[in-house]
Amino acid sequence: MSRARGFPAFGRMQRRLGPVAQTWWGREWTRVLEEGSGLDAEQLKAGRKIAYTGTVGPITVSPGRISAEVREGHDFYETLVEIPVFEDREWEWLLQEFAGRSGYIAALLEHEMPVELAETAAGIGVPLFPTTGGVETECDCDDWHSLGCKHAAALVYQAAWLLDADPFLLFLLLGKDEEELLLELQFRTVAQQSPASGTSIADAYARVPGPLPEISAEVPHDPAPGLDVPPPPGLPATLIPRLYRNAVWHARRLLADSVNPEPEPRLDTNEDLARLIAQNPDLELAREIPVLKENAMAWFYGDREGYAVAHGKWTPSELELARARTALEAAELGEFTVETGYDGPTNRFTFTEPRFQLRLGRDGRWYPFAPAKRGDWVAAGPPDRDPAMAFAVPPPVKTRRPRKKRIPDC
Numbered sequence: 001m002s003r004a005r006g007f008p009a010f011g012r013m014q015r016r017l018g019p020v021a022q023t024w025w026g027r028e029w030t031r032v033l034e035e036g037s038g039l040d041a042e043q044l045k046a047g048r049k050i051a052y053t054g055t056v057g058p059i060t061v062s063p064g065r066i067s068a069e070v071r072e073g074h075d076f077y078e079t080l081v082e083i084p085v086f087e088d089r090e091w092e093w094l095l096q097e098f099a100g101r102s103g104y105i106a107a108l109l110e111h112e113m114p115v116e117l118a119e120t121a122a123g124i125g126v127p128l129f130p131t132t133g134g135v136e137t138e139c140d141c142d143d144w145h146s147l148g149c150k151h152a153a154a155l156v157y158q159a160a161w162l163l164d165a166d167p168f169l170l171f172l173l174l175g176k177d178e179e180e181l182l183l184e185l186q187f188r189t190v191a192q193q194s195p196a197s198g199t200s201i202a203d204a205y206a207r208v209p210g211p212l213p214e215i216s217a218e219v220p221h222d223p224a225p226g227l228d229v230p231p232p233p234g235l236p237a238t239l240i241p242r243l244y245r246n247a248v249w250h251a252r253r254l255l256a257d258s259v260n261p262e263p264e265p266r267l268d269t270n271e272d273l274a275r276l277i278a279q280n281p282d283l284e285l286a287r288e289i290p291v292l293k294e295n296a297m298a299w300f301y302g303d304r305e306g307y308a309v310a311h312g313k314w315t316p317s318e319l320e321l322a323r324a325r326t327a328l329e330a331a332e333l334g335e336f337t338v339e340t341g342y343d344g345p346t347n348r349f350t351f352t353e354p355r356f357q358l359r360l361g362r363d364g365r366w367y368p369f370a371p372a373k374r375g376d377w378v379a380a381g382p383p384d385r386d387p388a389m390a391f392a393v394p395p396p397v398k399t400r401r402p403r404k405k406r407i408p409d410c
Contacts, residue, residue, distance in 0.1 A: 009059075010054060020157045021164055025167055032129055039153060047151070047152070047156070050153075051154040059162065063172065066080070068158075080152075082135070083135055090125075098185060111165065245280065273292065295307065298379040301367075309383075313339070315344050324360050333358075333387065337352075347361075356370060365384060365385050366383055366385070
Protein backbone atom coordinates (compact mmCIF):
# COMPACT_ATOMS: atom_id res chain seq x y z
CA MET A 1 0.00 0.00 0.00
CA SER A 2 1.44 3.33 -1.03
CA ARG A 3 1.69 5.87 1.77
CA ALA A 4 2.20 8.84 -0.54
CA ARG A 5 -0.50 11.49 -0.64
CA GLY A 6 -1.01 13.89 -3.50
CA PHE A 7 -2.45 17.41 -3.28
CA PRO A 8 -3.56 19.69 -6.13
CA ALA A 9 -1.72 22.92 -6.79
CA PHE A 10 -2.81 25.84 -4.62
CA GLY A 11 -3.00 28.30 -7.48
CA ARG A 12 -2.54 32.04 -7.12
CA MET A 13 -3.38 33.35 -3.65
CA GLN A 14 -3.60 36.81 -2.14
CA ARG A 15 -0.60 37.55 0.01
CA ARG A 16 -1.34 38.19 3.66
CA LEU A 17 0.57 40.13 6.25
CA GLY A 18 2.29 38.27 9.06
CA PRO A 19 3.31 34.59 9.17
CA VAL A 20 2.72 32.33 6.17
CA ALA A 21 1.17 29.59 8.31
CA GLN A 22 -1.93 30.06 10.46
CA THR A 23 -1.38 27.38 13.13
CA TRP A 24 1.41 27.15 15.67
CA TRP A 25 2.64 23.86 14.18
CA GLY A 26 2.63 25.35 10.67
CA ARG A 27 4.66 28.31 11.93
CA GLU A 28 7.06 25.96 13.72
CA TRP A 29 7.59 24.13 10.45
CA THR A 30 8.48 27.35 8.61
CA ARG A 31 10.71 28.46 11.49
CA VAL A 32 12.91 25.43 10.88
CA LEU A 33 13.43 26.61 7.31
CA GLU A 34 13.87 30.28 8.05
CA GLU A 35 16.32 29.83 10.92
CA GLY A 36 18.11 26.63 10.08
CA SER A 37 18.37 26.37 6.30
CA GLY A 38 21.06 28.99 5.77
CA LEU A 39 19.01 30.83 3.15
CA ASP A 40 19.33 34.59 3.28
CA ALA A 41 16.42 37.01 3.64
CA GLU A 42 16.20 37.69 -0.11
CA GLN A 43 15.94 34.00 -0.96
CA LEU A 44 13.25 33.47 1.66
CA LYS A 45 11.36 36.49 0.37
CA ALA A 46 11.55 35.19 -3.19
CA GLY A 47 10.36 31.76 -2.02
CA ARG A 48 7.37 33.28 -0.26
CA LYS A 49 6.47 35.21 -3.41
CA ILE A 50 6.60 32.03 -5.52
CA ALA A 51 4.39 30.23 -2.99
CA TYR A 52 1.65 32.85 -3.42
CA THR A 53 1.88 33.24 -7.21
CA GLY A 54 0.53 29.77 -7.94
CA THR A 55 3.56 28.45 -9.86
CA VAL A 56 4.13 25.46 -7.58
CA GLY A 57 2.54 22.37 -9.11
CA PRO A 58 0.76 19.49 -7.37
CA ILE A 59 2.53 18.40 -4.19
CA THR A 60 3.30 14.82 -3.19
CA VAL A 61 3.91 14.06 0.49
CA SER A 62 5.44 10.73 1.50
CA PRO A 63 7.64 9.47 4.36
CA GLY A 64 10.69 11.70 4.54
CA ARG A 65 10.01 13.82 1.48
CA ILE A 66 7.88 16.50 -0.18
CA SER A 67 8.14 16.96 -3.94
CA ALA A 68 6.66 19.25 -6.56
CA GLU A 69 7.44 20.87 -9.88
CA VAL A 70 7.96 24.62 -9.66
CA ARG A 71 7.53 26.85 -12.71
CA GLU A 72 9.48 30.03 -13.27
CA GLY A 73 8.84 31.72 -16.58
CA HIS A 74 9.04 29.02 -19.25
CA ASP A 75 11.19 26.72 -17.13
CA PHE A 76 10.10 23.92 -14.81
CA TYR A 77 12.20 22.69 -11.90
CA GLU A 78 11.87 19.43 -9.99
CA THR A 79 12.09 20.40 -6.33
CA LEU A 80 12.43 18.12 -3.34
CA VAL A 81 12.45 18.70 0.43
CA GLU A 82 13.62 15.87 2.67
CA ILE A 83 13.58 15.32 6.43
CA PRO A 84 14.76 12.28 8.46
CA VAL A 85 12.11 9.68 9.25
CA PHE A 86 11.87 8.13 12.70
CA GLU A 87 13.62 4.85 13.34
CA ASP A 88 11.61 1.92 14.73
CA ARG A 89 12.84 2.48 18.27
CA GLU A 90 11.87 6.17 18.10
CA TRP A 91 8.36 5.24 16.95
CA GLU A 92 8.14 2.74 19.78
CA TRP A 93 8.99 5.42 22.36
CA LEU A 94 6.52 7.86 20.86
CA LEU A 95 3.63 5.41 20.48
CA GLN A 96 4.03 4.04 24.00
CA GLU A 97 3.93 7.57 25.37
CA PHE A 98 0.92 8.61 23.26
CA ALA A 99 -1.09 5.44 23.94
CA GLY A 100 -1.95 6.63 27.43
CA ARG A 101 -2.96 10.10 26.28
CA SER A 102 -6.22 9.75 24.38
CA GLY A 103 -6.71 13.51 24.35
CA TYR A 104 -3.81 13.91 21.94
CA ILE A 105 -5.36 11.62 19.35
CA ALA A 106 -8.80 13.14 19.80
CA ALA A 107 -7.30 16.55 19.07
CA LEU A 108 -5.51 15.28 15.96
CA LEU A 109 -8.76 13.81 14.64
CA GLU A 110 -10.19 17.30 14.95
CA HIS A 111 -7.22 18.60 12.92
CA GLU A 112 -5.65 20.21 15.97
CA MET A 113 -2.23 19.60 17.49
CA PRO A 114 -1.87 20.50 21.16
CA VAL A 115 1.40 22.18 22.07
CA GLU A 116 1.72 19.62 24.88
CA LEU A 117 1.87 16.83 22.29
CA ALA A 118 5.01 18.28 20.71
CA GLU A 119 6.48 19.05 24.13
CA THR A 120 5.90 15.46 25.25
CA ALA A 121 7.58 14.11 22.12
CA ALA A 122 10.57 16.42 22.57
CA GLY A 123 10.78 15.47 26.25
CA ILE A 124 11.34 11.78 25.43
CA GLY A 125 13.96 12.58 22.79
CA VAL A 126 11.87 12.31 19.60
CA PRO A 127 11.10 15.89 18.48
CA LEU A 128 8.38 16.09 15.85
CA PHE A 129 9.98 18.98 13.99
CA PRO A 130 13.39 18.77 12.30
CA THR A 131 16.27 20.30 14.17
CA THR A 132 18.60 22.90 12.69
CA GLY A 133 20.20 21.43 9.60
CA GLY A 134 17.71 18.56 9.54
CA VAL A 135 16.00 19.73 6.33
CA GLU A 136 17.68 18.89 3.03
CA THR A 137 16.59 20.10 -0.38
CA GLU A 138 17.25 19.33 -4.01
CA CYS A 139 16.36 21.34 -7.12
CA ASP A 140 17.61 21.24 -10.71
CA CYS A 141 17.65 25.03 -11.05
CA ASP A 142 20.91 26.94 -11.52
CA ASP A 143 20.50 28.79 -8.21
CA TRP A 144 20.35 25.70 -6.00
CA HIS A 145 23.23 25.04 -3.63
CA SER A 146 23.71 22.84 -0.58
CA LEU A 147 21.60 25.16 1.57
CA GLY A 148 18.66 25.28 -0.83
CA CYS A 149 17.04 27.76 -3.19
CA LYS A 150 13.95 29.93 -3.53
CA HIS A 151 11.99 27.08 -5.18
CA ALA A 152 12.63 24.81 -2.19
CA ALA A 153 11.65 27.65 0.14
CA ALA A 154 8.35 28.04 -1.77
CA LEU A 155 7.68 24.32 -1.42
CA VAL A 156 8.32 24.43 2.34
CA TYR A 157 5.95 27.39 2.71
CA GLN A 158 3.18 25.59 0.81
CA ALA A 159 3.81 22.46 2.88
CA ALA A 160 3.04 24.63 5.93
CA TRP A 161 -0.40 25.34 4.46
CA LEU A 162 -0.99 21.59 4.07
CA LEU A 163 0.09 21.03 7.68
CA ASP A 164 -2.27 23.81 8.80
CA ALA A 165 -5.17 21.79 7.41
CA ASP A 166 -4.01 18.32 8.47
CA PRO A 167 -1.37 17.86 11.21
CA PHE A 168 -1.35 14.10 10.49
CA LEU A 169 0.85 14.97 7.48
CA LEU A 170 3.69 15.68 9.90
CA PHE A 171 3.52 12.07 11.09
CA LEU A 172 3.40 10.88 7.47
CA LEU A 173 6.63 12.79 6.85
CA LEU A 174 8.11 11.10 9.92
CA GLY A 175 7.21 7.65 8.56
CA LYS A 176 3.62 6.67 9.41
CA ASP A 177 0.36 7.74 7.80
CA GLU A 178 -2.82 8.46 9.74
CA GLU A 179 -4.21 4.94 9.34
CA GLU A 180 -1.03 3.24 10.55
CA LEU A 181 -0.68 5.64 13.45
CA LEU A 182 -4.24 5.14 14.70
CA LEU A 183 -4.14 1.34 14.37
CA GLU A 184 -0.85 1.06 16.28
CA LEU A 185 -2.10 3.40 18.99
CA GLN A 186 -5.30 1.38 19.27
CA PHE A 187 -3.29 -1.83 19.73
CA ARG A 188 -1.06 -0.29 22.40
CA THR A 189 -4.02 1.24 24.24
CA VAL A 190 -5.68 -2.17 24.50
CA ALA A 191 -2.42 -3.77 25.57
CA GLN A 192 -1.99 -1.23 28.39
CA GLN A 193 -5.45 -1.84 29.85
CA SER A 194 -5.54 -3.96 33.02
CA PRO A 195 -7.38 -7.25 32.39
CA ALA A 196 -10.12 -8.18 34.85
CA SER A 197 -9.88 -11.06 37.37
CA GLY A 198 -6.24 -11.70 36.59
CA THR A 199 -7.00 -12.83 33.03
CA SER A 200 -4.10 -12.27 30.66
CA ILE A 201 -4.54 -10.24 27.51
CA ALA A 202 -3.74 -13.35 25.45
CA ASP A 203 -6.53 -15.28 27.19
CA ALA A 204 -8.93 -12.39 26.70
CA TYR A 205 -8.25 -12.31 22.98
CA ALA A 206 -8.54 -16.10 22.81
CA ARG A 207 -12.14 -15.82 23.96
CA VAL A 208 -13.17 -13.93 20.84
CA PRO A 209 -15.40 -16.43 18.95
CA GLY A 210 -14.03 -15.46 15.55
CA PRO A 211 -13.08 -12.55 13.32
CA LEU A 212 -15.08 -9.38 13.77
CA PRO A 213 -17.79 -8.87 11.14
CA GLU A 214 -17.39 -6.19 8.53
CA ILE A 215 -19.00 -2.90 9.49
CA SER A 216 -20.77 -0.73 6.98
CA ALA A 217 -20.07 2.99 6.79
CA GLU A 218 -23.13 3.86 4.74
CA VAL A 219 -24.72 7.29 5.01
CA PRO A 220 -27.34 7.33 7.80
CA HIS A 221 -30.64 8.40 6.25
CA ASP A 222 -32.67 8.35 9.45
CA PRO A 223 -33.55 11.77 10.89
CA ALA A 224 -31.52 12.97 13.80
CA PRO A 225 -33.14 12.33 17.19
CA GLY A 226 -34.44 15.18 19.27
CA LEU A 227 -31.28 16.78 20.57
CA ASP A 228 -31.70 19.22 23.41
CA VAL A 229 -28.52 21.06 22.48
CA PRO A 230 -28.50 24.83 21.92
CA PRO A 231 -26.83 25.95 18.68
CA PRO A 232 -23.52 27.79 18.86
CA PRO A 233 -23.86 31.58 19.09
CA GLY A 234 -24.66 33.15 15.73
CA LEU A 235 -25.47 29.84 13.99
CA PRO A 236 -28.93 28.46 13.11
CA ALA A 237 -30.58 25.71 15.12
CA THR A 238 -30.74 23.52 11.97
CA LEU A 239 -26.98 23.12 12.27
CA ILE A 240 -27.22 20.70 15.22
CA PRO A 241 -28.95 17.76 13.44
CA ARG A 242 -26.65 18.27 10.45
CA LEU A 243 -23.61 18.06 12.68
CA TYR A 244 -25.10 15.00 14.34
CA ARG A 245 -25.58 13.17 11.04
CA ASN A 246 -22.09 14.07 9.91
CA ALA A 247 -20.58 12.94 13.22
CA VAL A 248 -22.45 9.62 13.04
CA TRP A 249 -21.13 8.99 9.54
CA HIS A 250 -17.53 9.78 10.52
CA ALA A 251 -17.78 7.64 13.67
CA ARG A 252 -19.08 4.68 11.68
CA ARG A 253 -16.41 5.23 9.06
CA LEU A 254 -13.60 5.26 11.65
CA LEU A 255 -15.01 2.13 13.27
CA ALA A 256 -15.33 0.37 9.92
CA ASP A 257 -11.79 1.30 8.90
CA SER A 258 -10.38 0.00 12.20
CA VAL A 259 -12.18 -3.37 11.91
CA ASN A 260 -12.49 -4.19 8.21
CA PRO A 261 -9.41 -5.79 6.63
CA GLU A 262 -9.27 -3.30 3.73
CA PRO A 263 -10.28 0.24 4.75
CA GLU A 264 -11.88 2.31 2.01
CA PRO A 265 -9.86 5.10 0.42
CA ARG A 266 -10.63 8.66 1.45
CA LEU A 267 -13.45 10.55 -0.23
CA ASP A 268 -12.45 13.23 -2.67
CA THR A 269 -14.02 16.70 -2.47
CA ASN A 270 -16.89 15.98 -4.89
CA GLU A 271 -17.75 12.68 -3.21
CA ASP A 272 -17.80 14.25 0.23
CA LEU A 273 -20.00 17.11 -1.01
CA ALA A 274 -22.45 14.60 -2.50
CA ARG A 275 -22.50 12.74 0.81
CA LEU A 276 -23.18 15.90 2.83
CA ILE A 277 -26.05 16.95 0.57
CA ALA A 278 -27.48 13.41 0.65
CA GLN A 279 -27.52 13.67 4.44
CA ASN A 280 -28.96 17.19 4.36
CA PRO A 281 -31.25 17.52 1.32
CA ASP A 282 -32.60 20.83 2.64
CA LEU A 283 -29.31 22.61 1.94
CA GLU A 284 -29.81 25.64 -0.29
CA LEU A 285 -26.71 24.68 -2.24
CA ALA A 286 -28.49 21.66 -3.74
CA ARG A 287 -31.44 23.76 -4.82
CA GLU A 288 -29.32 26.35 -6.56
CA ILE A 289 -27.03 23.97 -8.47
CA PRO A 290 -28.92 21.05 -10.11
CA VAL A 291 -25.81 18.93 -10.71
CA LEU A 292 -25.08 18.87 -6.95
CA LYS A 293 -28.58 17.59 -6.30
CA GLU A 294 -28.14 14.87 -8.93
CA ASN A 295 -24.82 13.82 -7.38
CA ALA A 296 -26.47 13.68 -3.97
CA MET A 297 -29.30 11.52 -5.32
CA ALA A 298 -26.78 9.04 -6.72
CA TRP A 299 -25.09 8.91 -3.31
CA PHE A 300 -28.41 8.71 -1.43
CA TYR A 301 -29.57 5.68 -3.40
CA GLY A 302 -26.29 3.85 -3.84
CA ASP A 303 -23.72 5.32 -1.47
CA ARG A 304 -20.18 5.54 -2.86
CA GLU A 305 -20.71 2.86 -5.52
CA GLY A 306 -23.87 4.64 -6.68
CA TYR A 307 -21.88 7.84 -7.12
CA ALA A 308 -19.19 5.95 -9.04
CA VAL A 309 -21.79 4.35 -11.34
CA ALA A 310 -23.32 7.77 -12.01
CA HIS A 311 -20.00 9.32 -12.99
CA GLY A 312 -18.13 6.53 -14.72
CA LYS A 313 -18.55 3.67 -17.12
CA TRP A 314 -16.61 0.45 -17.49
CA THR A 315 -16.33 -2.37 -19.98
CA PRO A 316 -17.64 -5.72 -18.69
CA SER A 317 -15.91 -8.92 -19.76
CA GLU A 318 -17.58 -11.13 -22.36
CA LEU A 319 -18.83 -13.40 -19.59
CA GLU A 320 -20.18 -10.49 -17.52
CA LEU A 321 -21.85 -9.01 -20.60
CA ALA A 322 -23.46 -12.34 -21.53
CA ARG A 323 -24.81 -12.77 -18.00
CA ALA A 324 -26.15 -9.22 -18.00
CA ARG A 325 -27.97 -9.73 -21.32
CA THR A 326 -29.43 -13.02 -20.10
CA ALA A 327 -30.68 -11.41 -16.88
CA LEU A 328 -32.29 -8.51 -18.76
CA GLU A 329 -33.94 -10.76 -21.34
CA ALA A 330 -35.25 -13.06 -18.61
CA ALA A 331 -36.76 -10.07 -16.81
CA GLU A 332 -38.71 -9.19 -20.02
CA LEU A 333 -38.30 -5.47 -19.55
CA GLY A 334 -38.48 -4.64 -23.25
CA GLU A 335 -35.99 -3.82 -25.96
CA PHE A 336 -32.69 -2.30 -24.96
CA THR A 337 -29.43 -1.17 -26.45
CA VAL A 338 -25.96 -1.35 -24.95
CA GLU A 339 -23.93 1.85 -24.88
CA THR A 340 -20.58 1.43 -26.60
CA GLY A 341 -17.32 3.02 -25.51
CA TYR A 342 -13.75 3.04 -26.81
CA ASP A 343 -13.11 -0.49 -25.55
CA GLY A 344 -16.44 -1.99 -26.59
CA PRO A 345 -19.83 -2.42 -24.88
CA THR A 346 -20.13 -0.65 -21.53
CA ASN A 347 -22.16 -1.34 -18.39
CA ARG A 348 -25.03 0.94 -19.49
CA PHE A 349 -28.23 -0.58 -20.91
CA THR A 350 -30.86 1.82 -22.29
CA PHE A 351 -34.54 0.96 -22.79
CA THR A 352 -36.64 2.84 -25.31
CA GLU A 353 -40.19 2.32 -24.05
CA PRO A 354 -40.34 3.70 -21.47
CA ARG A 355 -37.05 5.55 -21.82
CA PHE A 356 -34.98 4.27 -18.94
CA GLN A 357 -31.49 3.07 -18.20
CA LEU A 358 -30.04 0.33 -16.03
CA ARG A 359 -26.34 0.44 -15.18
CA LEU A 360 -24.47 -2.60 -13.94
CA GLY A 361 -22.22 -1.75 -10.98
CA ARG A 362 -18.95 -3.47 -10.26
CA ASP A 363 -20.66 -4.87 -7.17
CA GLY A 364 -23.06 -6.88 -9.38
CA ARG A 365 -26.10 -4.73 -8.66
CA TRP A 366 -28.30 -2.88 -11.18
CA TYR A 367 -28.64 0.88 -10.74
CA PRO A 368 -31.73 2.59 -12.25
CA PHE A 369 -31.41 5.95 -14.03
CA ALA A 370 -34.11 8.15 -15.55
CA PRO A 371 -33.76 10.94 -18.13
CA ALA A 372 -32.90 14.32 -16.62
CA LYS A 373 -34.20 17.66 -17.83
CA ARG A 374 -30.69 18.69 -18.86
CA GLY A 375 -30.47 15.78 -21.29
CA ASP A 376 -28.35 13.51 -19.12
CA TRP A 377 -29.37 10.73 -16.74
CA VAL A 378 -30.10 10.94 -13.03
CA ALA A 379 -30.24 8.22 -10.36
CA ALA A 380 -33.86 7.15 -9.97
CA GLY A 381 -33.91 4.58 -7.18
CA PRO A 382 -32.01 2.08 -5.06
CA PRO A 383 -29.94 -0.65 -6.76
CA ASP A 384 -30.88 -4.31 -6.77
CA ARG A 385 -29.31 -7.56 -7.91
CA ASP A 386 -32.54 -8.33 -9.77
CA PRO A 387 -32.84 -6.01 -12.81
CA ALA A 388 -36.63 -6.29 -12.67
CA MET A 389 -36.68 -4.88 -9.13
CA ALA A 390 -34.31 -2.07 -10.08
CA PHE A 391 -36.46 -1.31 -13.12
CA ALA A 392 -39.64 -1.12 -11.04
CA VAL A 393 -39.05 2.46 -9.90
CA PRO A 394 -42.30 4.44 -9.60
CA PRO A 395 -42.44 6.94 -12.46
CA PRO A 396 -42.51 10.62 -11.50
CA VAL A 397 -45.97 12.01 -11.02
CA LYS A 398 -46.65 14.76 -13.52
CA THR A 399 -49.00 17.44 -12.32
CA ARG A 400 -50.63 19.97 -14.57
CA ARG A 401 -50.84 23.54 -13.55
CA PRO A 402 -54.42 24.83 -13.59
CA ARG A 403 -55.07 27.07 -16.52
CA LYS A 404 -55.84 30.64 -15.73
CA LYS A 405 -59.28 31.75 -16.79
CA ARG A 406 -59.19 34.40 -19.40
CA ILE A 407 -61.34 37.42 -18.77
CA PRO A 408 -62.93 38.53 -22.03
CA ASP A 409 -62.34 42.08 -23.13
CA CYS A 410 -65.27 44.38 -22.63
